Amino acid sequence: MNVSSDELCGNNSSLDVGTLGSYIGYFTTDYLEIAIYIVCLVVGGPLNLYAFANAINSLVNHKTARFNRLLILRINLNIADLLTMFVYTLTQIVWMSTFQWYGGDILCRLCKFFYTFSFYLNSFIVVSIALDRLYTTYHLSEFKAASALSNVRIMIIVAWTAAIILSLPQVFIFRLFVVEDPHFEQCAPIWTIYHYYVQQKTLYNISISDEIIAYGDSVAVWEWLYNWLHLLTIFWIPALIIVLSYIGILSRLQKNISGHAMKQGSIRALRQNQHASDTNIRRGPPLCSNPDDHGLPITAYANGGTALTRPVVYRPSNTGDGANGNRGSIHSTNEAEQKLTRSVSCDQLPPILPVDRMSMVHRLAERLSGVPWQQANYRYYGQLAASTMSRAKRKTMQKAAMILIAYFTFWTPYNLLTLVNMVSPQSEKELTTVTLAFLNSLIVVNAIVNPLIYGVFERRNN
Template sequence: MLQFKLHHFQLAERQVTSRLDLLKRHLNYADLLVIFVYVPSRACWLLTYDWRGGDLLCRVVKMMHTVAFQSSSNVIVCIALDRLFSVFSATRHSPDKANRRIRVMLAAAWTTAFVIGMPQLFVWRSYVPFQHLNWSQCLQIWEIARLENATARGRLFDAESWYSIAHIGLIFWIPALIIVMCYVMVLSWVFINSRPSISRKGKRTGSLQTGCETVDTVLTRASEWNPLKTFSLPKMKDIKEDKSIGPPRIVVSDESSLPLTSRPSIASSEASAVIRTSVHNSQSYHASVNRSRAVRVSFLLVVAYIVCWLPYNLLSLVHIIDSHLFANSFIKFYFLHEFMVFNSVVNPYLYGLFSHSDKIRRRNHE
């Protein structure tokens, strides 16, 4: 029975870490797409200012750009939703259901990323403005139409604007809104449940009931296990008064009259209770370390995502709302787009840093 509880605690301790590791692995996949698909194609264009891949490669590369950034946003949303469900959902006590939920969310995240990226196959074209120079570019259909027919600008502006709004909304603004809502709800729950309550249960007067596991509550619960029965000697006064009592004997509670072989064993029940208490305290410590690590890593990943993605997407909104203002003032800040790439570079350092520090903490604790 004790081994079963040990195994159960070990499995429960691993679930938070294993779910976070799965989410980080998929975030790595999305970051690798950004680094090895977007960055090389962007670097080649900046070096040559010429598109030499042909029409099909133009469409496929632009689609993969969208898939890379969209999948990164979607996985960050999955991390925020996992934090939310771990607080509010009843499946937080069911590791199998929680893992199944994570896999469903990740499958939906990647499927959505490819679906949103599909329209790029029809929006982008390889265009050669000067045939005699053999100089081509990978452009959107609206840019090509404006170059070929100046009178088409007014008619195409609405379609291009709606496309741009939908594009940046799906890639950043809608995911960012979901992430902010998730963490507002989580922080609200933590604030409400961390407020001290004057209610106590039974003899648990050592700490206030806050709705959260604390060191005080764990130690108080551990102290409520019945201690080993104490040994006592009969009083000499009673021995002198009662002539029938033989030589002094060591008695255990009131069961001294029983033969040694018929006395109930106290080692199997009481000692195992003490062992279970120490195991519970140790497992509670490791579980709390894993939970705090998961919260810190997920929170920093979300903060890095917002900080790196927000400037460029604000710039894109300015471009949509007032293109003249963008052309005159904000075009010099287009480099903010590269901050989104920097997010893919910094993510592995964030959870790698905490993974190393937690290993040191566990080694010191042991």
Template sequence: MSLFSTIRSYFKEQRFKSQFLLLRMHLNIADSITLFVYTLTQIVWLITYQWHGGDLLCRICKFFYTFSFYLNSFINSGIALDRACNTYNVNSRKAIEKVMRRVKKMVAVSYISASLFSAPQLFIFRLYVYLMPGEENLNSMYGKCFNLIKQCYRQCTPIWTIYKYELFQEASRSDQNQYRNKRLIEVKLNKIKQWEIVASCIHLLLVFWVPSLIITLSYVAVIYRLKKFARKKGFIKGKKISRDDDMPEVNTVMTASQSQQTSKPGSAFDIPYMELLKLPADETMTKETNKSNQILTSVSTQVTIQRATKLTMFQIAKYQAAVILIAYLTLWTPYNLMAFISIIAPLNSSFNELLYKTLPFLNALIVLNTVINPIIYGFFEKQTSIEK
């Protein structure tokens, strides 16, 4: 529902807001993949405790699991970069005209990058079938137990787990005197563990830590730019300057003292305004002048209201983007931090055992992020409708 609402808003809302709506729409797509592909299959998997989908579905599901997480992170990075670019290009009309093209390029790069970084999952994961003891060919990579369903244990697992299991089995079958053979098995096992650590570290860096760094640096740049802008342009000698990201305008409010200074005698335009009102004037001209003043006042009021509404709605979009990014960092950081610690922690440490128990719960927080995002959208949609 949130996805359809965002698509409808994208085509209905004003142009200044459509760039954020475009990013939000694709963030909704990533959330939907997480909910309907990752969450549902995980629930079925936990109930059956085995993988009954076959080898092809195993690889495809693992691809989309990773793809949804990458896409979510990259779109959040795009939102942060969009905020930073808007802040630094506030005075450039040419840059403002290219905003939508820039956002579309970021979305395209997000999808391409998510697909490329998820592609290795098609080769890392596969179906492994274990035949219960008492059967011939105890272990099989793709399975030979179509007629022995009850005697088989099927699992969608990474190749590291398969290779380590087979090496452990080979080591257990070796004689005590075959020291050299066991040494070779140990060397192979260490190489497999090294490759597993490298792959896990690269995955964690790309899926969370690099996007988090981009988000943090983008908002540091935004804060720095706003502070610098406030020092240079804000509230200097009674001048209040306000700008928005899409239409760089300057509204100057003059104080009473400045108004008196500009009306000092010494020029042809120094006649006091009240004295001008006392000058005799034609009645028809006076009526036309009053009518023109009323029209100008009405138009000026409408323009002022439109600008104020536009500025307020754009501020709401900014706050919404900030809340989305805060929710992302809050819910994603615990799992990725603990997952990184589990990689570098000793295999037999008690802390590692605790991590393996807590990681599934922390992973659920990432899924919770996909549920919280629509709530954030709904809250700010109400604020937008109130402002309208």
């Protein structure tokens, strides 16, 4: 059933003086709301233009910038903020200053579409940034830039598509409503027009047709469904995703730090073992004492430096005479030490070739750290990795706190007001609207904070 505003009120409908007086009662909060919009436009307009121009300049003049995921997300967030500033904020200032809508029906529908679209896109891009950081945190050891960039592009497409689809109902819900006596034009949703019609009919004790009553029932159902869908998709579900994403990021960083503490001890022991064996090999053969120093039979053995290397000892040959005899031979034994039967000079030992034990060391280190040996400097790994992870966690906590505080501070009043209006009795809705309507303007302040959080602050961290 389709009932137009003309059928509800007619072009010659009169506006009750009491209703007009209630409109005048809004002026105090309206002035405050207009002032907030003006300040936001003066400050946020140039700031967002600068941030957008700077991001585009980086994208055009730097070849690697097109692969910067955060830069691509920032540009899309800038677009949403620019729409908020120069479409929503600017038209709100003009609209609230005149208190009537003089743009006609088509402009009424288009403006309402872009109002909602900018808010949806803003919220969805912030969610995309959180999800991108979550993905990066969980794939540090196997991170692939191409895959991450592809994920970001998919999220951006989904964000734009969802914002367009969820904003389309505005085109059908809002329309130009005209009252002739006195002349008054307003861009209003269909349920507001219906409620006004019922109020006027009740005020003048005019009966309402069954068709209008049935239309009102269907309008009430669609109003309830749309408001809940709008409320959940524009704020509460994105807010939940953002909170869970940053909790997951911090949890993963903490897990990496804790896991690294155990790996660090193992790698430190591994390095000590490697250092000891390297020292033995650098000293090289002969690995013995000068018998003249002690006058005792010497214990001569050589160790390759790993648990897998068997001790090597010198055992003199049974053949040959004293001066010109054979120098002896190298034998391996399972015993830790082997005493020689006679004193021997160190220079009598033949060269001992170092055992190739580094492949085992490399494999063990790779397994402990998860990083290929060629890509890691284990001399500094234990010293720097823990502090780097702790510093990353601290910066992430600071950034997460800023994002969550800004998001909830500027978005909660608007959405909480909507929630209160939805669950409040009809008699209390007017009081809620009068006292808290100006808080809707706080959502525009978020468009000022976004370039600071994701632009200036981000570049300083980088």
